[in-house]
Amino acid sequence: MNISVVIPLLNEDESLNELYDWIAKVMQSNRYSYEILFIDDGSTDNSWNVITSLCEKDKNVKGIRFLRNYGKSQALNAGFKEVKGDVVITMDADLQDSPNEIPELYNLVANEGFDLISGWKKKRYDSKIRKNIPSKLFNAAARKTSGLKLHDFNCGLKAYKNVVVKNVDVRGEMHRYIPVLAKNAGFTKIDEKVVTHQARKYGVTKFGIDRFINGFLDLITIWFLSTFGKRPMHLFGLLGTIMFLFGFLFAFYLGIDKLFLNPKGILITQKPIFYIALSTMIIGTQFFLAGFLGEIILRTKSDTNRYAIANKLNL
Structure with missing residues (x-):
């Protein structure tokens, strides 16, 4: 199988059908063999019913449903355990990540030998106070502590070799630092690609001040574990x-x-x-x-x- 697309989500029922149609169109036009794995992280809306309907319509679509909300990192962890594609693409379910980026991301990993390609949303449509400024602080701190010169660690749109996702343990809120986890696991061919960022079409952002605080605490944890975790x-x-x-x-x-x-x-x-x-x-x-x-x-x-x-x- 060429590509596995992993999509963690929470209360995104309005966008799922449109996202599926978009991904399927890209996959079929490029003649990829693929699977789309939706992980419902305890949604309280109609998300699981939409996923069930998509699974019945298309056997390439697969779903995992949590009993309650455990967080994006746990959703990615569950998805990574199940994927079978040679290249794994992660993206958010809110239509802010463009599936049109998939072919180039796939090429960079499958044909040019990169272990991980992280998306860089160079031009953003988020609130500067709520998300842009915290993201800049996160990225600066992550670059300083990890040595990885990436501009956007927290971009949900990433591409990985299958072996990478099978060897990183994503927990807490460490999903934003997966490139750091991959580097600590021994994967060195890590780079970034400028990707299109789109304004949110449905629903509201899940970003809050607690994620800002938890993100910095997890960064300290990663630094400690990578430096002294084994000793x-x-x-x-x-x-x-x-x-x-x-x-x-x-x-x-x-x-x-x-x-x-x-x-x-x-x-x-x-x-x-x-x-x-x-x-x-x-x-x-x-x-x-x-x-x-x-x-x-x-x-x-x-x-x-x-x-x-x-x-x-x-x-």
């Missing part, structure tokens, strides 16, 4: 050792001062430096134990389901 003791153990040594040196100085330099001076417990030394040694010990526990958890962890699926169609 937490290297961070916590180092910090703990340094802090404990500083505290010990302060305590040693107080002991020498009391025993030899100023034996008739004030009590050690009346000096502020005593409490600084004690606190530093305790915190250092806690850091060291945190690293030790992290190593134990890393070696004994077992994966757990992060979402529950209610229905599957044509899978």
